[in-house]
Amino acid sequence: MTGICTGRVAVVTGAGRGLGRAHALALAAEGARVVVNDLGVAADGAGASAGPARQVVEEIRARGGEAVAHTGDITTGEGAGSLIATALDSFGRLDSLVNNAGFLRDRMLVNLDEDDWDAVLRVHLTGHFLPLRHAAAHWRAEAKAGRTPDARVVNTSSGAGLLGSVGQGNYSAAKAGILGLTLVAAAELGRYGVQVNAIAPAARTRMTEQTFADSMAAPAEGEFDAMAPENVSPLVVWLSAADSARVTGRVFETEGGRITVMEGWRPGPTADKGARRTPVEAGGTARKLLAAAEPAWPVYGTH
Ligand SMILES: NC(=O)c1ccc[n+]([C@@H]2O[C@H](COP(=O)([O-])OP(=O)(O)OC[C@H]3O[C@@H](n4cnc5c(N)ncnc54)[C@H](O)[C@@H]3O)[C@@H](O)[C@H]2O)c1
Secondary structure, eight states, X not given: OOSTTTTOEEXXXXXXXXXXXXXXXXXXXXXXXXXXXOOOOOTTSOSOOSHHHHHHHHHHHHTTOOEEEEOSOTTSHHHHHHHHHHHHHHHSOOOEEEOOOOOOOOBOGGGOOXXXXXXXXXXXXXXXXXXXXXHHHHHHHXXXXXXXXXEEEEEEOOHHHHHOBTTBHHHHHHHHHHHHXXXXXXXXXXXXXXXXXXXXXXXXXXXXXXXXXXXXXXOOTTSOOTTOGGGTHHHHHHHHSGGGTTOOSOEEEEETTEEEEOOOOOOOSOOOOSSOOOHHHHHHHHHHHHHHSOOOOOOBTOO
């Protein structure tokens, strides 16, 4: 198969289902050879099964593409290391890493126990960091050997990370952390030929079909299925391809036929007294500045 990823090798984490599966199929359809990673866990992260990753590999091969399965856990150094090694051993190179794996353990903060906090931070934030670190070490070695790569990383955040989401304190913190990691990785790795961007997708998958049952419903036959995961993949494929040259450190919301560049924290109204304030003075200044500032966007689940 030929397309905008011809000759490239891509790794997709959590590619056995949902968005990751759609990304893996779309990358292969554009000519990439794909490492399909999935631990095959339940919706809350329990258990493990090699089935989902293997099934997606079979689907890619049935459509004439090239793919191999990796069924390890990307939240461990061993799993992340062997994932990157699988790309190099199977296809001899690595060009694109799509970090996507994850699961939810939603609770209101007062009921959120430490295990559910740790598990969600680990799968999303550590699960982004470890494959990124192993891939970056490879790309830096390539650059130092005079073979500067044209590499791409696509991270997966969420509206919950951008705006916050009621009942998802652990997930919102992890997804906001991924945004910070994306900015640092883009700044640090540019010199090695690596671009790093993030998406905040929305689609109908097992992660969302119960929570957002109404807005995620499939449309009538013949109408555009705006919540199909396949709608998110074209931007991921472009961000994984050489075509996205000079785009790095950016965050895109994408859902259905819509793509939005998200514009992040930046200084708003400011005042400098040139000396220390009393707390009452600081409060007076803060209130004046807030009156001149853009209102905060509502947290998901509050409206
Ligand atoms: N679906 C949405 O609307 C939506 C919205 C915002 C963000 N996201 C994000 O998109 C990504 C994909 O979500 P989805 O909706 O496709 O969910 P999904 O449950 O359909 O797919 C996630 C996959 O990740 C795998 N996985 C989980 N832990 C893993 C691990 N340790 N190692 C390897 N694989 C592991 C699971 O087995 C599963 O197949 C997630 O990061 C999610 O937070 C999704």
